[in-house]
Amino acid sequence: MDRVVQISILGKISGNVNADEVIGTRITLKKMYSSSGEVLPFVSARAIKFAIRQALKERRFEIDPLIENPQAEETLRLSDTGDPLKFIDNDLFGYMVTKGKGEIARRRQAPIALSYFKALKDTPIKAEFAARFPREGKKEGNPVPFEVEIAEFIGRLNCIIYENVGRFEEGEIEDEAKKILKVEEVKGKRIYKIDDSERSRRIKAFSEILLTPSYVLPRRTNSLNIPEYIAAIVVLSKKGALPVFQYLDYDFESQRVDIEKLRKLIEREEIKNKIESKEIEILLIDYFDNIKEVPKEIAKVSVSAAIEKITSFI
Secondary structure (H helix, E strand, O other), rough: OEEEEEEEEEEEEEOOOOHHHHHOEEEOOOOOEEEOEEEEEEOHHHHHHHHHHHHHOOOOOOOOOOEOOOOOOOOOOOOOOOOOOOOOOHHOOOOOEOOOOOOOOOOEEEEEEEOOOEEEOOOOOEEEEEEOOOOOEEEEOOEEEEEEEEEEEEEEEEEOOEEEOOOOOOOOOHHHHOOOOOOEEHHHEEEOOHHHHHHHHHHHHHHHHHHOOOOOOOOOOOOOOOEEEEEEEEEOOOOOOOOHHOOOOOEOOOOOOHHHHHHHHHHHHHHHHHOOOEEEEEEEEEEEOOOOOOOOOOEEHHHHHHHHHHHHHH
């Protein structure tokens, strides 16, 4: 199973969409610092997965409610259910089912990996001042002031979809589940598979939510936020992941996608050879239709066309 889909997305994010901690009366924003001292706010991969889970739930997929295992250590007591047949997020994002002390947990490596949605350049962080007032019917009192860190930035989100969506190795699922799944031999391993139509339905639903986008980022400070996508590249590779993510970039001077970086991508010898041998296909989604000089090796497509390509390929 070597097929891989790599997706890199440029988008704008505003506000305090992934609050970090409360210091005094200030709600801080998640951020990291580059080696040159730049301040780079970000939305964590965990927060993005949470948002995608909620969007999948709205599409009537069942989401893992988590279970409590009293035999596990205190820090691991809340556990994934570990039922990828029933719960789509157990399939897409993997799981770890904790056992009793000293026992090995049952794990599944996630077929879908997500990065931080991180700012591309140094970003100023501002403080928004606010206050909590007594509500109607409560005793009168003074308002309680607080601050919220906010930022507006253009960031990049990377995603890899591996071929094992809907496919499970021997130790990943329970014996009862194995009885109702198809079995095949792959490189000397027994692989258990869900129905092909259900597998395609899951891949398509995830791709639609991610690429549209139709997920709402966490709103710890009561601010609604859906990312504003600018562009995305989708790389369909028959033989594993490739170094492509750094080539989707933004030119802040011209306020457009950096076309020169995309040209450098297809000029890389190993990428050029794989394009010529049809081992990879590179797609570009231009959400605002602002990219006019797309290299001929890259196919400019609509969101719906990209989703169909991903679903049929992987």
